[in-house]
Amino acid sequence: MHDGPVQYVNLHEGKPPSASQVEMTELVLPNDTNLLGNLLGGRLMHWIDIAGAMAASRHSNRVVATVALDSLDFRHPVRMGELVMLKAKLTWTGRTSMEVVVRVYAENLKTGSVILTNKAYVTYVALDDEGNPVPVPPLLPETDEEKKEFIEAEARRSERLKRRNKEV
Numbered sequence: 001m002h003d004g005p006v007q008y009v010n011l012h013e014g015k016p017p018s019a020s021q022v023e024m025t026e027l028v029l030p031n032d033t034n035l036l037g038n039l040l041g042g043r044l045m046h047w048i049d050i051a052g053a054m055a056a057s058r059h060s061n062r063v064v065a066t067v068a069l070d071s072l073d074f075r076h077p078v079r080m081g082e083l084v085m086l087k088a089k090l091t092w093t094g095r096t097s098m099e100v101v102v103r104v105y106a107e108n109l110k111t112g113s114v115i116l117t118n119k120a121y122v123t124y125v126a127l128d129d130e131g132n133p134v135p136v137p138p139l140l141p142e143t144d145e146e147k148k149e150f151i152e153a154e155a156r157r158s159e160r161l162k163r164r165n166k167e168v
């Protein structure tokens with residue numbers, strides 16, 4: 001028995017999505033809202049980016065840069081005083097890039113109701129100390145849902161790269 005840090009698995013053998021998943025909770029304060037008392041979209045996008053980056057950094061043990069955020073729909077307003085819970089989990093890894101799904105839930109503390117308000121797919125690239133892309137451990141999906149997400153992520157990635165090649 002030792003007290004030092006525990007390495008979850010050998011980096012070269014890969015890691016399951018559960019090893020890096022992140023849960024982050026924020027309380028919606030007045031400074032996070034518009035004049036109607038609803039959460040600002042930009043603030044939510046910032047939290048999504050942070051939660052996703054933490055999961056990607058945990059997986060790769062690297063600093064990461066955001067390279068793509070898929071479309072984001074705002075289905076329900078989140079009100080001042082509610083809790084926003086963000087659950088981020090890796091869905092796919094390439095050589096240096098990683099896709100993370102971030103699910104956003106709003107919890108009303110008075111009623112206890114929790115609703116899924118947003119879902120976003122964000123792509124990050126792991127960087128070395130000079131800011132160059134660097135290989136990441138492969139993702140090892142375990143559950144049926146994780147295996148399905150991994151296959152679907154390939155299609156999302158090819159759409160993104162098509163978009164990237166058109167735009168630049």
Ligand SMILES: CC(C)(COP(=O)(O)OP(=O)(O)OC[C@H]1O[C@@H](n2cnc3c(N)ncnc32)[C@H](O)[C@@H]1OP(=O)(O)O)[C@@H](O)C(=O)NCCC(=O)NCCS
Nearest residue numbers: 064065066067068094095096097123125131133160161164
């Ligand atoms: C991250 C960065 C250094 C990568 O450089 P690059 O020249 O694009 O490097 P590459 O072409 O080798 O791409 C690296 C990986 O990202 C992927 N990628 C790049 N752009 C992408 C996009 N729009 N969508 C999906 N994946 C993308 C590539 O496919 C590659 O993946 P792989 O190694 O898993 O096959 C560069 O794009 C950059 O600095 N971007 C700006 C990042 C930023 O400022 N973000 C906001 C603040 S964090």
